[in-house]
Amino acid sequence: MPLTPTASATTGPFFPPRYIDAGCNDLTTFEGRRARGAPIEILGRVVQENGAPLENLIVEIWQADSGGVFRHPADPRADEADPDFLGWGRTTTDRDGGYRFRSVLPGARGTRAPHVNLQLMFSGLMRALPTVMFFEGEAGNERDPVLAAVPAARRALLVAERESPERYRFDIRLRGENETPFFDL
Amino acid sequence: MSANPVDLQQARYGAGALDETMQPPRVVPGYRETGWRNPAQPLVRPPLTLSELTGPLGPERRLSLLGGDIAGYGAQRAIGQLMHLRVRVLDEDGSPVGGALVEIWHANAAGRYIHPNDDEHAPVDRNFYGAARLLTDQSGAFELRTIKPGAYPVPNSGGWWRPPHIHFSLFGKIWLSRLVTQMYFPDDPLNGQDRILNAPPSAEARVRLIARMAPPTEGPADALVFEHCIVLRGHRATPAQP
Numbered sequence: 001m002p003l004t005p006t007a008s009a010t011t012g013p014f015f016p017p018r019y020i021d022a023g024c025n026d027l028t029t030f031e032g033r034r035a036r037g038a039p040i041e042i043l044g045r046v047v048q049e050n051g052a053p054l055e056n057l058i059v060e061i062w063q064a065d066s067g068g069v070f071r072h073p074a075d076p077r078a079d080e081a082d083p084d085f086l087g088w089g090r091t092t093t094d095r096d097g098g099y100r101f102r103s104v105l106p107g108a109r110g111t112r113a114p115h116v117n118l119q120l121m122f123s124g125l126m127r128a129l130p131t132v133m134f135f136e137g138e139a140g141n142e143r144d145p146v147l148a149a150v151p152a153a154r155r156a157l158l159v160a161e162r163e164s165p166e167r168y169r170f171d172i173r174l175r176g177e178n179e180t181p182f183f184d185l
Numbered sequence: 186m187s188a189n190p191v192d193l194q195q196a197r198y199g200a201g202a203l204d205e206t207m208q209p210p211r212v213v214p215g216y217r218e219t220g221w222r223n224p225a226q227p228l229v230r231p232p233l234t235l236s237e238l239t240g241p242l243g244p245e246r247r248l249s250l251l252g253g254d255i256a257g258y259g260a261q262r263a264i265g266q267l268m269h270l271r272v273r274v275l276d277e278d279g280s281p282v283g284g285a286l287v288e289i290w291h292a293n294a295a296g297r298y299i300h301p302n303d304d305e306h307a308p309v310d311r312n313f314y315g316a317a318r319l320l321t322d323q324s325g326a327f328e329l330r331t332i333k334p335g336a337y338p339v340p341n342s343g344g345w346w347r348p349p350h351i352h353f354s355l356f357g358k359i360w361l362s363r364l365v366t367q368m369y370f371p372d373d374p375l376n377g378q379d380r381i382l383n384a385p386p387s388a389e390a391r392v393r394l395i396a397r398m399a400p401p402t403e404g405p406a407d408a409l410v411f412e413h414c415i416v417l418r419g420h421r422a423t424p425a426q427p
Contacts, residue, residue: 072239088241124218184228
């Protein structure tokens, strides 16, 4: 008989600081070796209703490597994955709600445009909030099936602003005006 | 080459939609922060693609493992009721999830966390930090040796006390399996009023958050033994459809 997944709960306010390991927000190197691809920086602020910044919120990301491949057995092309790219990172927001990752630009794959998956965990979030970040200027955004599932008027909220050739800004608003679209996975 | 969403939903490690009665609502009555931070707009149900049906392989290669004995440092024992926790992690087929990274944290015996955000008056125990990070074995099991956490009041909440509980963060086989949950202790008088434990509509879902105490004859002589089971989203690896 199939089992039902255990009920989710909030992390609460006391997720141990030592779980935000140094270097965990830098995906450009893994065990001392450099990942393939174009280095990028992803940064932004996380705010709640009325724009108040949230400190100590956990942001985790998961993304394909620079060739669009996931180093995971479910990916039929896993053999081609960059062995020096974990694809996962974690950080926590600072007093201004700011977060920052270093990574490499993920490759496109089939109909999927380059994108980064995020999950937010925090006090008051009984269930982790997943969202997806896309990159400004990518031609494939228009036919990405996940972006297309978002109401047209809100799609631009998932496209990170290109501040420089290597730096993308993705601000996240959990609730209220210009609320970031979140997913029910 | 192309990542066809329909094929992938039937592929290995797939996951169905969650049963909402078994999960908490996002906005919980009496838990005011939930009303400030959860989306007001409808959530988007996307097609599932490789992104959701894969996940980090070996995050412990980036994160340091901390071991499963947090009942003190060497000869310096933490204050509190010594306890031994046995947990099994399964997927939706009941198959063990081996090699899963589990992060655990909880308050000390007085209900105080080692965290800059915890400014309650309960005392710190310098022999207790309260954080373990480990991997499940091939049967999906892990064991934790610790002290039983204390209850604590939620500030500015009108008399809400959190019952003793242990937090878990787990990585399964895929991104969809990622779970943060809490475990409670049987027969605690605060369990019935806790706004987080009682959030899921289904009584079965709530009961499953409460550990079982094993008969004291079955465990180490110096510790109470509790047993618990956690089910992650996702299915076992099955041969891909031709």
